[in-house]
């Protein structure tokens with residue numbers, strides 16, 4: 396059920412129930428982070444593997460840092476991006492109880508986030524516990540960017556706090572703060588340029604480490620994927636060539652250039668990377684609802700937010716890849 400009643404959501408969370416809440420990136424599927432029973436409900440609802448850790452949300456840096464230890468100075472500086480679309484991975488304080496080990500998939504680190512969304516912050520500040528919340532979608536499906544998307548995914552039984560469309564539209568930038576220097580594990584709208592400028596460090600150092608054995612969505616082969624094939628093109632000419640050789644009808648197209656083709660039955664033309672990120676997941680879902688045969692997207696240039704979008708496009712299309720973006 397979609398609701399605007401924040402008090403009812405706080406009550407439901409307090410008693411261990413799941414509540415979906417809005418954020419500026421995507422909607423989360425929340426449960427109190429200190430309760431193994433409540434956390435178990437998240438994994439069950441999502442069909443998510445139990446060793447896949449969740450992001451823990453709170454109303455302020457001060458509050459979320461309470462469940463971490465050995466916080467490096469650079470992580471405290473990075474918290475300037477909060478409230479905002481960034482998650483920091485820190486060493487978990489295993490001796491205290493605000494985050495149970497089930498919430499972190501048994502790891503002794505914890506991903507923390509203070510979302511930049513007024514309604515989310517109001518909800519979180521009224522809770523006397525932290526809220527663990529993955530994106531509110533079934534495991535490996537597209538993240539939801541509206542309350543209705545969450546209902547479409549889980550049914551009307553679930554309480555969903557209305558917060559409008561998520562304005563960023565792609566998941567938070569995840570930064571590991573477990574080493575001497577920060578490492579970006581998942582690209583998002585807080586970019587490597589912003590991070591390196593704030594910390595006064597070399598941008599390339601943010602990516603140096605081999606992150607293959609770290610459990611993060613970005614490392615899974617297929618993720619954020621719609622149920623129909625996604626094809627990504629580097630530029631307009633490449634897409635036009637594809638259309639001229641392709642017989643499929645009922646195609647969906649998302650991109651900067653307007654294209655007229657008899658086989659394209661659903662299209663959205665966007666003007667900026669911000670608009671592309673904002674609309675991407677909603678477009679995927681609408682194309683699914685319309686039972687389009689394929690989704691065709693022209694990739695943005697790989698800078699700033701474009702890099703985060705290309706990361707998601709690459710994952711969404713990995714089963715059906717024509718070529719790398």
Ligand code: TXA
Nearest residue numbers: 420422423448449504505506529530566567610611612
């Ligand atoms: O924007 C977002 O981050 C959204 C909103 C709801 O906050 N949340 C989100 O959660 O995208 P989720 O669970 O779909 O993705 C979180 C990713 C997972 O891939 C998980 O593996 C990684 O964060 N993660 C969480 N805790 C971690 C940890 N301790 N170490 C490494 N990766 C971690």
Ligand code: MG
Nearest residue numbers: 529530538612
């Ligand atoms: Mg997710």
